[in-house]
Amino acid sequence: MASETRFQELKRYVRFDDADAGLLRELGRVAGPELPAIAQRFYDRIREHEDAHAVFRDEAQIQRLQRSLVDWMKRVLGGPYDEAYFEQTARIGQVHVRIGLPQRYMLTAMALIRVELMRVAERLERDVPATREALVRVLDLELASMLEAYKDSFVERLEQTRRQEQSDHGAALAKAEQRYIAAVDLAGVMIVGLDQDCRIQVFNREAERVSGFARDEVLGNGFVDRLGLDDGSGGVEIKLRNLLSGASNAETLDSGLRTRSGKLREVVWHLASVGAVADAGVSVLATGRDVTDERARDERSRQNERMAAIGTLAAGLAHEIRNPLNGAQLHVSFLERAIKRKSDQADMLEATRIVGDEIKRLARLVTEFLDFARPKPPELKPTSLTRSMEHACGLASALANGHGVKLTCDVPGSDVTFMADSQKLTQVLLNLLNNAVEAVASSGTGGTVLLRGRRGPRQVFIDVEDDGPGLPTPDAPIFDAFYSTKDGGTGLGLAITHRIVTDHRGSIDVSSRPGRTCFHITLPLEPSGGAIP
Amino acid sequence: MSPTAVNRSRVLLVDADHRSSQQLARLLSEDGFDVELARDGTTAVEALTQPRSIDVLVTELRLPRLDATSLVRFARARHPGVMVVVVTSFANLFSAERFGQPVPLMLPKPLDYDALLSLLRERTERPRESARPASPTP
Numbered sequence: 001m002a003s004e005t006r007f008q009e010l011k012r013y014v015r016f017d018d019a020d021a022g023l024l025r026e027l028g029r030v031a032g033p034e035l036p037a038i039a040q041r042f043y044d045r046i047r048e049h050e051d052a053h054a055v056f057r058d059e060a061q062i063q064r065l066q067r068s069l070v071d072w073m074k075r076v077l078g079g080p081y082d083e084a085y086f087e088q089t090a091r092i093g094q095v096h097v098r099i100g101l102p103q104r105y106m107l108t109a110m111a112l113i114r115v116e117l118m119r120v121a122e123r124l125e126r127d128v129p130a131t132r133e134a135l136v137r138v139l140d141l142e143l144a145s146m147l148e149a150y151k152d153s154f155v156e157r158l159e160q161t162r163r164q165e166q167s168d169h170g171a172a173l174a175k176a177e178q179r180y181i182a183a184v185d186l187a188g189v190m191i192v193g194l195d196q197d198c199r200i201q202v203f204n205r206e207a208e209r210v211s212g213f214a215r216d217e218v219l220g221n222g223f224v225d226r227l228g229l230d231d232g233s234g235g236v237e238i239k240l241r242n243l244l245s246g247a248s249n250a251e252t253l254d255s256g257l258r259t260r261s262g263k264l265r266e267v268v269w270h271l272a273s274v275g276a277v278a279d280a281g282v283s284v285l286a287t288g289r290d291v292t293d294e295r296a297r298d299e300r301s302r303q304n305e306r307m308a309a310i311g312t313l314a315a316g317l318a319h320e321i322r323n324p325l326n327g328a329q330l331h332v333s334f335l336e337r338a339i340k341r342k343s344d345q346a347d348m349l350e351a352t353r354i355v356g357d358e359i360k361r362l363a364r365l366v367t368e369f370l371d372f373a374r375p376k377p378p379e380l381k382p383t384s385l386t387r388s389m390e391h392a393c394g395l396a397s398a399l400a401n402g403h404g405v406k407l408t409c410d411v412p413g414s415d416v417t418f419m420a421d422s423q424k425l426t427q428v429l430l431n432l433l434n435n436a437v438e439a440v441a442s443s444g445t446g447g448t449v450l451l452r453g454r455r456g457p458r459q460v461f462i463d464v465e466d467d468g469p470g471l472p473t474p475d476a477p478i479f480d481a482f483y484s485t486k487d488g489g490t491g492l493g494l495a496i497t498h499r500i501v502t503d504h505r506g507s508i509d510v511s512s513r514p515g516r517t518c519f520h521i522t523l524p525l526e527p528s529g530g531a532i533p
Numbered sequence: 534m535s536p537t538a539v540n541r542s543r544v545l546l547v548d549a550d551h552r553s554s555q556q557l558a559r560l561l562s563e564d565g566f567d568v569e570l571a572r573d574g575t576t577a578v579e580a581l582t583q584p585r586s587i588d589v590l591v592t593e594l595r596l597p598r599l600d601a602t603s604l605v606r607f608a609r610a611r612h613p614g615v616m617v618v619v620v621t622s623f624a625n626l627f628s629a630e631r632f633g634q635p636v637p638l639m640l641p642k643p644l645d646y647d648a649l650l651s652l653l654r655e656r657t658e659r660p661r662e663s664a665r666p667a668s669p670t671p
Contacts, residue, residue, distance in 0.1 A: 326643040326644055330644065360643070
């Protein structure tokens with residue numbers, strides 16, 4: 001039976017044979033004229049049924065289908081019942097599937113056709129029972145063939161659904177994973193995952209940004225060593241051990257972090273034991289926030305508050321000091337004059353002059369202190385770097401020449417204009433130059449002082465370099481008020497310098513060793529947001 | 534050395550620090566000025582309402598009873614062309630512009646007497662011209 005087709009097999013099953021075909025041809029001949037009417041009634045019935053009707057698009061489609069139904073009935077009653085016939089039937093079944101006709105309506109619709117054609121058969125002059133049987137057989141063959149299309153479609157849909165579900169599931173998983181990866185990676189906090197041995201297994205983008213390390217540079221490295229974590233009391237290891245041993249579930253840690261370039265950042269960590277939700281690689285999850293800038297801002301704002309308080313006090317105190325100084329000065333002037341009137345009083349005159357000088361010195365201290373404690377905010381105007389440098393060098397040259405110190409002014413190749421208070425900038429440069437000249441001169445061997453100006457991408461760099469003996473100790477608090485190593489110094493010069501630079505939103509630092517001391521100033525080209533109030 | 538009495542310029546010194554004012558007055562009168570003293574704003578106003586003319590007003594910025602800007606305004610209304618010198622221990626915190634035109638001279642305390650004297654001499658030689666805007670202090 002291997003050569004038997006499905007249609008042949010079905011025909012054999014219902015015992016449809018050439019006799020049946022002949023009977024049906026006779027029925028077709030009789031029914032022929034009635035077929036359009038039968039089709040009409042069929043579709044009228046369908047129109048009455050909401051759900052069945054819903055599958056149709058419009059009236060034109062129904063007309064077309066009605067004509068197809070007539071053709072179909074002619075074919076069913078005419079044959080020939082060969083493989084081509086079967087394929088045709090299968091195609092009709094596929095159309096039913098395609099337009100979404102439910103099987104129940106196809107079956108019951110077939111009942112309608114059957115009844116109509118039975119009625120025609122009843123009117124035949126002969127072979128009525130045999131024709132009825134033939135009709136039942138051929139229509140069931142039709143149904144069986146058409147239902148195959150539903151079955152094929154159903155299987156296909158099942159498979160498609162399964163494939164879809166599989167791919168949906170995969171996509172959903174991938175998406176969820178992607179979301180987590182993105183969440184970890186793009187989080188605004190450092191996220192570092194550690195394994196049992198505290199080696200880094202997860203390192204997100206913020207962690208890369210803060211530490212300066214690329215992920216592949218740290219993965220597999222020890223958390224504490226690689227990031228140079230240090231809370232100043234060796235607590236880092238203890239806390240990690242507590243988490244790994246289960247002694248605690250979470251710890252907070254306030255530690256320094258050494259960046260790739262060696263800078264120190266302050267990071268507040270939350271360390272959590274991953275515990276039950278642990279995946280194979282990660283035992284401790286560390287989330288860290290870089291608080292360096294925040295703390296610096298807080299410190300600056302506290303400093304500003306302190307300075308404002310000191311400034312108010314200083315202003316009041318300055319008044320209280322200057323008034324008695326004023327009285328003293330006027331009396332000294334009077335004394336001086338009285339002494340001058342008498343001859344032979346040179347020593348008294350000298351003593352009076354010294355008192356006058358001391359009063360002036362006190363007054364200068366008061367003025368400088370007020371400058372430091374309650375300065376006028378800088379008046380930022382476009383300022384030429386070259387001109388400022390040359391101006392300051394010009395002012396410092398007298399002192400340099402007096403001490404036999406060589407003063408060099410190394411201006412940028414092309415001038416830079418930036419926003420600054422030129423008067424205050426001159427004060428800064430002059431102050432540093434004078435200090436340098438005095439430092440070099442103190443070693444008594446001539447020496448050199450260099451003022452160098454350069455432009456950065458968004459800032460200017462100014463260096464004041466000397467080959468003097470250097471600072472007494474590398475971490476001397478030289479920018480603090482009243483710290484002085486010079487005889488007669490007020491200890492306010494560098495404090496004022498520092499204040500002016502920071503009022504410009506710049507920074508100043510110093511590196512010093514015997515033979516080379518360099519003050520390095522960075523000033524923004526545009527101090528955004530103006531000066532610090 | 535001292536000019537004759539008719540030529541002497543008249544200076545009104547206003548400062549709560551009386552002892553210093555007295556010493557300053559002593560020096561100024563030795564140098565040929567007629568000096569009147571006031572320890573506060575209202576006393577100064579009284580002195581300004583007297584019929585005698587005032588050529589120079591030297592006042593502390595911060596005064597009891599009347600602020601210096603009002604005092605200066607009153608002096609200028611009463612004695613047009615009066616030369617105004619503001620002496621203050623707050624020189625770096627106050628701008629002379631707030632006293633209006635002409636901008637008065639501002640001298641910090643402790644006062645450099647010689648500087649004050651040369652300014653006064655320069656301006657009072659031709660007193661009526663002292664109304665022009667003052668040049669900044671050196």
